Amino acid sequence: MIKKTQIFQAGDHKMKLKELAGRLNWELKTRNVPIEAEVKTGYASDLLSDVLANSIEGDLWVTRQTHLNIVAIAVMRDLSGILISSGAEPDPDTLEKAGEKMVPIFRTTLPTFEVVGRLYQLGITGER
Amino acid sequence: MLELSMHILDIAQNSLAAGSTRVEIRIQEDLPADFLVIEVRDNGRGISGAMLPKVTDPFVTSRTTREVGLGLPLLKEAAERCEGCVEVRSEEGRGTTVVARFRLDHFDRAPLGDMGETMGILISANPDVDFLYEHRVDQRIYIMETREMRQVLGSIGLDDPSVLDFVRQDIRMGLKKIGAATFPKIMEVLR
Numbered sequence: 644m645i646k647k648t649q650i651f652q653a654g655d656h657k658m659k660l661k662e663l664a665g666r667l668n669w670e671l672k673t674r675n676v677p678i679e680a681e682v683k684t685g686y687a688s689d690l691l692s693d694v695l696a697n698s699i700e701g702d703l704w705v706t707r708q709t710h711l712n713i714v715a716i717a718v719m720r721d722l723s724g725i726l727i728s729s730g731a732e733p734d735p736d737t738l739e740k741a742g743e744k745m746v747p748i749f750r751t752t753l754p755t756f757e758v759v760g761r762l763y764q765l766g767i768t769g770e771r
Numbered sequence: 772m773l774e775l776s777m778h779i780l781d782i783a784q785n786s787l788a789a790g791s792t793r794v795e796i797r798i799q800e801d802l803p804a805d806f807l808v809i810e811v812r813d814n815g816r817g818i819s820g821a822m823l824p825k826v827t828d829p830f831v832t833s834r835t836t837r838e839v840g841l842g843l844p845l846l847k848e849a850a851e852r853c854e855g856c857v858e859v860r861s862e863e864g865r866g867t868t869v870v871a872r873f874r875l876d877h878f879d880r881a882p883l884g885d886m887g888e889t890m891g892i893l894i895s896a897n898p899d900v901d902f903l904y905e906h907r908v909d910q911r912i913y914i915m916e917t918r919e920m921r922q923v924l925g926s927i928g929l930d931d932p933s934v935l936d937f938v939r940q941d942i943r944m945g946l947k948k949i950g951a952a953t954f955p956k957i958m959e960v961l962r
Binding site (some may be wrong): 695708715 | 880
């Protein structure tokens, strides 16, 4: 059962990646990568060129893609982290590079639609 | 689809649904020219001239084209998304050839995926069909030909679990050896 969460009021408080991961029960896949960054906005897409064009600095990126290039996109756009949805597992190369480039990667068994809805309830918006 | 190997599986299954006894899958990576070409050629019953222009239209799903499904429209979209294209040539009674071209290092080019798994699925469900899988990276080449394997195996079927395991592993290692581009190299932009 999903507990009803209070709808976020703008300016309430910011959530750190660490808190989001704890509240939404994500698995942290990277090691020794800080997860203290505060997250205000997010972007969801599986098309890398779309993320490159439309994500903004600090976004948490929700995607079903797992290959190495997601790290490159996160670095290029200065994203706060990557959340892999639908229980997909990141490739070993991806995790290695993420560790090197300090990009936190999380994993959730929920599909993108569901996890984005929960993020929105916690105050993470897609505002551009 | 997230991986090229899934597209290939889909297209090859069209070939099998069209009664092919031989399916040839060729992938060519041309690094200097920055393109990747996938070719699936079969000797199945082919597609009629009237039907041919419509096979990449996702809304063409009449009974007569049931074997085509969504495979070709999705492949076309995947190829065009990375500055490529799809061409379908066919002759009724002779067979069909699907050629998909991708820009190798385009950001949205899907990763190759697990060709070992794709070939394993195709062979295990169709042990009597001849499959060829050829993968070229510039001058380097990997070839798997089930006809040759059948001669070596004698009475053991290609659908024997240990044979299928061998096929999957051989493909994975073979592709690694020739340096197959599993996904576009965006990372180099960072350096």
